[in-house]
Each structure stands twice: as structure tokens, then as C-alpha cells.
Amino acid sequence: MSSTDQLRNTTLTHVHEALGAKMVPFAGFNMPVQYTNLTEEHMAVRNSVGLFDVSHMGEFVVKGGGATALLEWITSNDIGKLVDMQAQYNCLPNETGGIVDDLIVYKWSDTEYNCVVNASNIEKDWNWFVKQNEEQGFGAELENISDRVSLLAVQGPNATKLVQKLTDVKLDEIEFYHFAGGAVAGIDDVIISNTGYTGSGGFELYVWNDDAEKLWNAVMEAGEEFGILPCGLGCRDTLRLEKGYCLYGNDINDETSPIEAGLGWITKFDKPFVNWEHHKKIKDEKPSKRLVGFEMIDRGIPRQHYTIVDADGNEIGEVTSGTQSPSLGKAIGMGYVAREHAKRDTEIFIQIRNKTLKAQVVKMPFL
Numbered sequence: 001m002s003s004t005d006q007l008r009n010t011t012l013t014h015v016h017e018a019l020g021a022k023m024v025p026f027a028g029f030n031m032p033v034q035y036t037n038l039t040e041e042h043m044a045v046r047n048s049v050g051l052f053d054v055s056h057m058g059e060f061v062v063k064g065g066g067a068t069a070l071l072e073w074i075t076s077n078d079i080g081k082l083v084d085m086q087a088q089y090n091c092l093p094n095e096t097g098g099i100v101d102d103l104i105v106y107k108w109s110d111t112e113y114n115c116v117v118n119a120s121n122i123e124k125d126w127n128w129f130v131k132q133n134e135e136q137g138f139g140a141e142l143e144n145i146s147d148r149v150s151l152l153a154v155q156g157p158n159a160t161k162l163v164q165k166l167t168d169v170k171l172d173e174i175e176f177y178h179f180a181g182g183a184v185a186g187i188d189d190v191i192i193s194n195t196g197y198t199g200s201g202g203f204e205l206y207v208w209n210d211d212a213e214k215l216w217n218a219v220m221e222a223g224e225e226f227g228i229l230p231c232g233l234g235c236r237d238t239l240r241l242e243k244g245y246c247l248y249g250n251d252i253n254d255e256t257s258p259i260e261a262g263l264g265w266i267t268k269f270d271k272p273f274v275n276w277e278h279h280k281k282i283k284d285e286k287p288s289k290r291l292v293g294f295e296m297i298d299r300g301i302p303r304q305h306y307t308i309v310d311a312d313g314n315e316i317g318e319v320t321s322g323t324q325s326p327s328l329g330k331a332i333g334m335g336y337v338a339r340e341h342a343k344r345d346t347e348i349f350i351q352i353r354n355k356t357l358k359a360q361v362v363k364m365p366f367l
Helices: 013-018 038-047 067-074 119-136 159-164 209-222 233-242 276-285
Strands: 022-026 029-034 050-053 058-063 086-093 099-109 112-117 141-144 149-155 179-184 187-193 202-208 229-231 289-296 307-309 315-325 330-338 347-352 355-362
Touching (some): 038 050, 050 209, 058 067, 058 119, 067 112, 099 119, 112 119, 119 141, 149 209, 159 202, 187 209, 233 315, 315 347
Parallel strands (some): 050 229
Antiparallel strands (some): 022 029, 050 149, 058 112, 086 099, 149 202, 179 187, 289 355, 307 315, 307 347
């Protein structure tokens, strides 16, 4: 890494270092990959509750009379179906048939939205928003507040009980993929979002940087009775993979269509969006490759970019994500394969080092 590519810290980096976290470079940030043990952190989230610092994520504000029109154009999902205080998983199609990024859109009103994007794509996404807004003449007001906002993810079956101890907002009234604004741990102006990237339920809390450490400490203290653990990016990845959630840069990228990635459910063709004809054609003609989940039958752990072959050794695809699942006790993965090999129960083979190991296509989520 050159001197001009210095890692950025989140507001809570010093907290993670004090806790003894193993810090690693991720998306240009200095992030905790684990604190003590990946499996222990993973199982805390699955069985009780864990706390993540995901303040590296980016946040854009989209406001004004052209806000809805801009978002309808640059996203593949149906923004028009959102009601106030609802969130929506979405993606930004590019002009060459791939995906700029996946994101969550939060609707406050017809003239105000928040968009949460991946840390590795903040600059790229911001430039995309600005470019489309200017070229299409929507006139939306855009503000990049990524450097001012921290994000804590309280995840697991006990997350609701924990956060409820800290707020008067009635969390059971916030439906899945909806949100509210309110005070948490005596901190005003917190966004309380019933979302997450673990598949174990919970809330994501958006807070101004100045209050991030106070909120972290309050959540950790309130979570003691539930055995809360601070959790790093290592178990965040194993948790999301068990649920079959795509990771940008692995399972989706600038060259993959959402149709190929199994994201047809967020790709709606009842309104035009960037390059929509391309994806409609893929859907109508059926994609030549599909993102599938698979479980290893032979012993071995699949990793990104490992080659997938058929029984005769012919290359049919590539692994995009893989791990040893802490919950299932077996190796699992995701990858693109030629359409004729994408059917459930199909036998495929993963080339791991100098071995060709047997695996089987399975239905996702794995857990």
C-alpha cells in the first residue's frame, strides 16, 4: 500500500483495538475481522446477540422534487411501491449489463430518501448518482454524508429485547425492512432500522459520529445479560453466506446481471431503468449462467475464483464465495455455473489446489 492509500478508521477503531480485535484492511478501512474466535462470534449472533461496527458503509441523502424520479431510474426495484418509513433492498444497474452496487433505499417521504451503499463503492456510487442526476435532468438534491454517520448492527434473536431496553420506541411496531427515528440510550436522532446482513434478525442503528462510542458502550452494557459479543467482519461473512446473501465484489459485480445472480425479485420491468432492456432480454431468453449454492461432499473448503468443472473435467463456472459453515459443520459455497448445471442436486466438482472435489448444488438459503 502506497503512502497515498492510507487506511481510513471508523469513529470506533480505537474501541476495537482496545478490545484486542484483529484489524485488517477492508474496502480502504481499518476494520476488525474478529475479536476472539470467529465461530464463537458467529454462534453468538445465531443463538443470542452480537454487535457489529459497520460504519464503513456509505450514506447518501436524495431530496427534492426529482428524488423519486432519479431513484426510479437508477435502481432496478420498484421505488414507487415504497411507503414512508419503509426500506428496500435494491441494485444499481450499469450501462454495460452489470451492477454498479447493491444498496438499501430508505424512504422518509416522496421528496426525501437515504441510500446506504457498500464501503468499497462509495466514490463510484456517488459519481454514478451525480452523473445520472445531471444527464437525465432530474434536479434532485444530493448529499454524501458517509463521513458523518456511524452504523452499529445489533443482530441475533435477542437483539430486539436488548435494544428495547435502550429506547421508548416500540420496536415490535417496526416491521421487517421498515425503520423509525428516535432516541436510543439517551441519544437523539438515531435511525432504528429493522434490517441486517446476518439472517438472524435485529436492528441497524444509524447515529452521528459524535455519539457512536456512547451508543456502542450502551449496547454492550445492555447486552451483558444476553452474553453479547462484539463481532468482526469474519463472522459477518459466514453469517451472510449461510443465508445466501450476495456480497458485492464476490457474487455480484460490474459484469453480472441481477437476473443471473438470482436477484430477479428486485428487478422489476414495469418501469424503465438504466439498461433495463438488456436485463429484460436475459430474463426472457433465460440466462446462460446462474448463481447457485452448493455443499461440499468431499472434504475441502471452496474459495473465491476456484474453478468449477463437470464430471468430465470441463470448466463450467467459478466459485464466488465459500467457507466452512459454523452452523452446519460443513463447507458451503456460491458460484456461477452454466445454466444446464444449475439445477438442484446436480453434481459438480470444485478444483481446490491440485484436487478435484465433489460438491452438490443445493437450494439456498443453506440455513
